Amino acid sequence: MDRDQLRSAQAPLKERYRAEPDAALTPVHASGIIADPLTVDVDTPAGAVRAALHPATGGDASAGACSGDLLLQALVACAGVTLSAVATSAGIDLGRVSIRAESTFDARGTLGVDRTVEVGVAPIRLVIDIDAELDDATLTRLATSTERYCVVAQSLRHPPTIELRRAPALAAAQAPTR
Secondary structure, three states: OOHHHHHHHHHHHHHHHHHOHHHHOOOOOOOEEEOOOOEEEEOOOOOOEEEEOOHHHOOOHHHOEEHHHHHHHHHHHHHHHHHHHHHHHHOOOOOEEEEEEEOOEOHHHHOOOOOOOOOOEOOOEEEEEEEOOOOHHHHHHHHHHHHHHOHHHHHOOOOOOOOOOOOHHHHHHHOOOO
16 A cells, blocks of 8 residues: 555544544454453454464463463554554655564462562663664654554553453353352
């Protein structure tokens, strides 16, 4: 898709969202089921992805993907698509681009070994290598726009809420009879 095609595709959407802000509220979702003990099958349009414990927390690397890695993969995907859209919209040829996200996590936190250790990945570093002749001002503008408009990067600023509840069928089965 080139600049004109992208702008043509986005123009009616932007116009609608300005006129009807509620129309811009776009649902996103993910779902999965606990498959085997310590694994979850997460549904994706490309098929299920099995997630499992990281070997640093007692998991088997062959059992499935680490959810921390999946988080970083989602960030790489979103930042890449966002950067590409920003560059396309500005008429900037990026050439070849490679993207990687890096971080660490301290397994003592999630294993409860030391309650003073934070649970979660440490600050994430997103590195984007662009094989194109771009000046520093253009690189800065692209980086700033990518960070601002990347949904996953911005979502990492706010932790999710977690709600556990009984499945409707289970709740009905446990309801007292009169």
